[in-house]
Amino acid sequence: xxQAGLRYFVERLQDTRTPLWLYGAGHVGRAxxxxxxxxxxxxxxxxxxxxxxxxxxxxxxxxxxxxxxxxDDPAGMAAAAPAGAWHLVMTHSHAQDLDICAAVLARNxxxxxxxxxxxxxxxxxxxxxxxxxxxxxxxxRLVCPIGVAGIKxxxxxxxxxxxAAQLLQLREQHALAANExxxxxxxx
Numbered sequence: 001x002x003q004a005g006l007r008y009f010v011e012r013l014q015d016t017r018t019p020l021w022l023y024g025a026g027h028v029g030r031a032x033x034x035x036x037x038x039x040x041x042x043x044x045x046x047x048x049x050x051x052x053x054x055x056x057x058x059x060x061x062x063x064x065x066x067x068x069x070x071x072d073d074p075a076g077m078a079a080a081a082p083a084g085a086w087h088l089v090m091t092h093s094h095a096q097d098l099d100i101c102a103a104v105l106a107r108n109x110x111x112x113x114x115x116x117x118x119x120x121x122x123x124x125x126x127x128x129x130x131x132x133x134x135x136x137x138x139x140x141r142l143v144c145p146i147g148v149a150g151i152k153x154x155x156x157x158x159x160x161x162x163x164a165a166q167l168l169q170l171r172e173q174h175a176l177a178a179n180e181x182x183x184x185x186x187x188x
Contacts, residue, residue: 017042018111018171021081023074023100024090025052028116030060031160032088037065039168044081046074048096075099083109088146088163090116102129105138112170114163115144 017040022029025047033056036043043066047053050070057068071077078087078100087104089097097115104113115125122144129139147162148169 015042016040018167018174019044019082019085020167021046021078021085021087022090023047023078023088023097024092024116025049025056026090026092027156028090028159030056031156032090032163033062033066034060035157035160035164036167037062039164040171041086041167043067044069044085046071046077048072048074048091048093075103078103079107081110083107084111086110086112086114086167088114088116088167094121098125098128101125101142102132102134105129105134105142106132108135108138108141110141111174112167113142114146114166115142116146116159116163117144119145121145 020036020041021044022032023046025045029045029047033043033045037060045053045056045066046069047056048071053068053070057063057066069077074091074096081087081104087100087110089100089104091097091100101113101115104110115122117125122142125144126139126142129142130136146166147159148165151158151162153159
């Protein structure tokens with residue numbers, strides 16, 4: 001219970017950044033990392049093209065904020081991501097995007113799953129993922145297209161800003177819900 005008139009100092013000892021796994025080091029991936037690097041996300045950046053990822057890391061100079069992971073099996077890395085991690089899928093390959101989405105959705109232990117693309121791509125992917133046996137409840141949680149509503153530009157930085165705004169909104173909604181739960185427990 002909190003008592004009126006008393007002040008408390010609370011220091012968080014754990015990392016409070018949201019774990020975000022970003023798949024793809026292309027133009028939009030680079031723009032998104034540039035936008036998110038200074039925000040409260042712990043970014044793991046995955047790509048199957050080692051040269052693209054190395055070039056992107058050197059170009060953006062974000063080594064302290066971003067963990068780069070080159071792999072020839074991004075879907076395997078997605079399957080091994082920590083429970084509750086958020087995922088944004090935007091690789092150079094639709095087949096790779098599909099495999100990553102299948103790995104994330106099959107576990108159904110993710111905080112957020114977003115896929116770059118249009119509504120028609122979303123419909124195609126949902127159909128293919130359903131054929132792979134991904135449960136309907138997990139498919140319903142796949143966000144595609146990504147980004148806040150109202151941004152029509154397809155410029156990489158515009159897509160990145162819209163996606164970053166969406167992630168920040170969701171993060172704040174989660175924090176508010178968690179605070180309401182914690183406050184409710186403390187007032188009992």
